[in-house]
Amino acid sequence: xxxxxxxxxxxxxxxxxxxxxxxxxxxxxxxxxxxxxxxxxxxxxxxxxxxxxxxxxxxxxxxxxxxxxxxxxxxxxxxxxxxxxxxxxxxxxxxxxxxxxxxxxxxxxxxxxxxxxxxxxxxxxxxxxxxxxxxx
Numbered sequence: 001x002x003x004x005x006x007x008x009x010x011x012x013x014x015x016x017x018x019x020x021x022x023x024x025x026x027x028x029x030x031x032x033x034x035x036x037x038x039x040x041x042x043x044x045x046x047x048x049x050x051x052x053x054x055x056x057x058x059x060x061x062x063x064x065x066x067x068x069x070x071x072x073x074x075x076x077x078x079x080x081x082x083x084x085x086x087x088x089x090x091x092x093x094x095x096x097x098x099x100x101x102x103x104x105x106x107x108x109x110x111x112x113x114x115x116x117x118x119x120x121x122x123x124x125x126x127x128x129x130x131x132x133x134x135x136x
Contacts, residue, residue, distance in 0.1 A: 005045055006105065009086065012049035013109050016082035019054060027054040053089040060088045067128035080118055083109050087126050091135060099135040103127065 018030050025033075031050060034040045053060065064084050065073055076084070087106035090097045103126045110119040 007041075008043040008045035009049065009090075009105055010109065010112075011041065011043070011046040012053070013082050013086050013113070015046070015050045016053055016086055017078055017113075019050075020078045020081050027051060049086060049089060049094070052093055053085050056089060056093070057085065060085050060092070063088055063092075063129055063132065064125065067125050067132060069128070077114065077118070079114050080110065080122060083114075083122055084125055084129075087122075088129050091126075091130060091133060099130045099133075103130065 015030055015034055018034075019025075019027055022030065027050065031047070035042070061073070068076070073081075083106045086109075087102045090102040090105075091099045094102075103123065106126055107119045107123050110122040114122075
């Protein structure tokens with residue numbers, strides 16, 4: 001059975017979290033190691049979103065950094081960073097994901113994987129990114 005886009009996105013987020021956390025491993029190594037986990041399910045969307053984000057990490061990071069008003073990128077947790085990068089990747093490169101859906105899904109990931117108030121931070125930064133990209 002094919003994975004839902006929501007589950008594929010969550011898997012891509014988990015891979016990105018590991019990518020940001022384990023800075024000594026390449027994206028390819030992280031993806032290959034993920035296959036060793038019994039509950040890892042590969043999907044085309046997971047693979048595209050993970051590698052696409054990693055390949056465009058500099059551009060995505062520059063967009064996010066401009067929207068971190070009052071924050072330094074060093075203060076952003078690995079989980080929030082992975083969520084933000086994935087959402088901006090979707091806004092920029094995934095034509096069939098409207099920016100509002102990318103933001104909403106990022107907020108949902110933040111609620112599931114981050115602390116109590118992280119989702120409002122994620123929402124604010126992504127709305128600023130959408131505005132700066134002229135998506136709004």
